[in-house]
Amino acid sequence: MKILELGLLDLNLEKREKFIKSFINNKFSKQFLDFKYFISRKFSMKEAQKYFDLKGRYLNRILTFYDKGYIERKKINKVKFEYMLTKKYVSLYNRIMQEAKLFQITPSFNSQS
Secondary structure, three states: OHHHHOOOOOOOHHHHHHHHHHHHHOHHHHHHHHHHHHOOOOEOHHHHHHHHOOOOOOOHHHHHHHHHOOEEEEEOOOOOEEEEEOHHHHHHHHHHHHHHHHOOOOOOOOOOO
């Protein structure tokens, strides 16, 4: 992600394309991109679990994205939070999609998208 933010791939088009292909096909990057469904929506942990068809008390990916600043949360009662993707997520998502479009790479999203 820092590579894109710092513009380190702007010098070599071939390496840029290779990086974007690898990035989009990476398991964790796909999880990142799958959150596009929640752009401009507030969601609960339970809604995300249902969307991704995952079981368990928490989705670690949400907590990781929260720690990295891609998701913000607001406490709605003693134990429940409401989540929303931040401008940082939307900006990076748009940059990745712009790069993918440039190289005609079609990312695969969650089947429910």
